Amino acid sequence: MSSEKASSQKVIDLKRLLEEVEQNSESTLFAPEKKEGDTAKINVLMNRAMRFLSQRDHGEAELRRKLLTPPVPFVKPANKKSSWSARRKPEQNDFADEVIEKAKPEPRPVPEEISEEHVQAVIDYCYQHHWLDDAKFASRYISGRSKKGYGAQRIRSELMQKGVDKETITAALEATEVDWCVLARDIATRKFGENLPTDWKEKSKVLRYLLYRGFFQEEIQSIYRDFDD
Incomplete structure (x- = not known):
């Protein structure tokens, strides 16, 4: 029982952190580096979730999978600076035979492990604000794919691959007006x-x-x- 209480308390704490992010007048939603701890991590996940949802509709399972996948860190490639001595004429260049080593690219940092509790808190937040709804997602997906000339069998398979449950898919297909x-x-x-x-x-x-x-x-x-x- 103690472990269950601890787990439920952790979820409550995470939800409080989300409320703090929303209510904070100096919100770090778009500048997560300014905060530390769980709040900053949730800010990062929230920022990613909003970016995914602004691009197109997502089902819960698809959004969860993307949030749990650490983003690939971007490493700026090293600039190739031409040597001043290499640009000189051979008769003026005292270092013409010198071997110039290419700068090695910096190693990519190891992505930080993403907490499932943090992701669940973001998912709950998205549901509370009606940014996630598998039934509406399935309905809009059927409408969009049918307009592109795909049949119900293929659309059903695609929705299942995106993690939408069978009952939701069946209900959406039955409700559609597509002949x-x-x-x-x-x-x-x-x-x-x-x-x-x-x-x-x-x-x-x-x-x-x-x-x-x-x-x-x-x-x-x-x-x-x-x-x-």
Whole structure:
């Protein structure tokens, strides 16, 4: 029981640190080096989270994975300074035969380990401010990918790879207004022309293409039923 109390107290302390970051009039959200300890580390993670979320929507699992991955430290490459003696004419250069060693690049610093508790605190903060919502993320993702011509099967697979749970994906797909049969027909005619091929060899190309785009067999067969009618 004592360990559980200690763990819950740690989460409470982290949330207080987040509130401190938000309420501090001289917030170091964009200048984390000015503070020390957990607050500075959470500031860094918060800054990264906002940068990721400002670029595009993220699900919780994808954002968590990115935050737990230490960023690669940037090391400025060493400038190659030309030697004054090397620029002189050979007859004026007393050091023409001298070997000039290239400056070695500085070694990259080892990334600091990221605390899962800090990441969880940032995730909770994002939920509290409605920056994270897996249901809305799945819905917007389905809308965006379907407009690019991808079927429900492929979109489902991509969302699962991003860590969205099956129930959320299923609910979002059921709620969408996309007519997958109509979309399959549009994608096929865009690729192969209005008069779709009917001989087996050419027809199989349409089948493989639409399967690759993530459409189900039933949806692909429906466009030929409509075509035959």
